[in-house]
Amino acid sequence: MTTTIKQPKDLLELIGHDLGTSTWLTIPQSDIDLFADATHDKQWIHVDVERAKTGPFKGPIAHGYLTLSCSSRCGQRFSSSKTSAWP
DSSP states (O other): OOEEOSSGGGGGGGTTOOOOOOOOOOOOHHHHHHHHHHHTOOOHHHHOHHHHTTSTTSSOOOOHHHHHHTHHHHHHHHHTTTEEOOO
16 A cells, blocks of 8 residues: 655654554664764764773664664655655
8 A cells, every 4th residue: 555645744644653664774884984974973882883882782873863864765765665755
């Protein structure tokens, strides 16, 4: 089944509904390091793999904005399978 969203306000009707999932997107450490260089955000939790292993997440984590920037890629994977965006 395809869900068509004609305008942004139509999203309100979809609250609580499962629209599907995209495939997994692996973000390699090299991408995290490049993002850290570009944004000058070199916090250890992102770029120091050994130290991050002792941190709260037991390994490095991607920057929040890096994760957010990947949403368009995930959306493309998702939209091609089940949902179409507004025209």
